[in-house]
Amino acid sequence: MMKGALFLVTVALLALASSLASASDPSPLQDFCVTINNSNSAVFVNGKFCKDPTFVTANDFFFSGLNIPANTENKVGFNVTLVNVDKIPGLNTLGISLARLDFAPYGLDPPHTHPRANEILVVVEGTLYVGFVTSNPNKLFTKVLNKGDVFVFPVGLIHFQFNIGQTNAVAFAGLSSQNPGVITIANAVFGSNPPINPDVLVKAFQLDKNVVDYLQKQF
Known part of the structure; x- marks a missing residue:
């Protein structure tokens, strides 16, 4: 009897570990689910109503403007242009989003977390000092990134990016959620x-x- 109970507990723990290890945006069960602000739509996926596929166009998967620098004239000298499901309706159920990060000289993307996404960042201009802090014990991992360098920030961990140069800096970040949150x-x-x-x-x-x-x- 004890062996049977132990087996069931082991199976339950393994199932829980498996579900946690794969925790992310749900996988799509169709080619796409382009969002639409219409409660009369028949399909509701990932918190969004889906457009009838017969009315979907290429523009539903398109965004223009990441070539335009954001305004960094603020207290921290930083701004972000986020391209998530609210900007590209076709991102719904795809589990990804993108961001452009603009830094004034010595600008800072303050310590923050993304509760629903891992982040991979590439520097395309300037020099950034970046890092993240683990959960207990709070160990800091840091790196100085130059043009072309890439760094990864695990989901949910506090992280930051700081422009240590005297010129503007630009980076692009990919996130593993259609709506990563911050x-x-x-x-x-x-x-x-x-x-x-x-x-x-x-x-x-x-x-x-x-x-x-x-x-x-x-x-």
């Missing part, structure tokens, strides 16, 4: 709506309450 750590912690109770942040970051109040006002 949680920018500073914004989430100090700029949530409604705000996190300052006493929580004082204790978590071991800061003076006046510092916490100041930081919350910045966001």
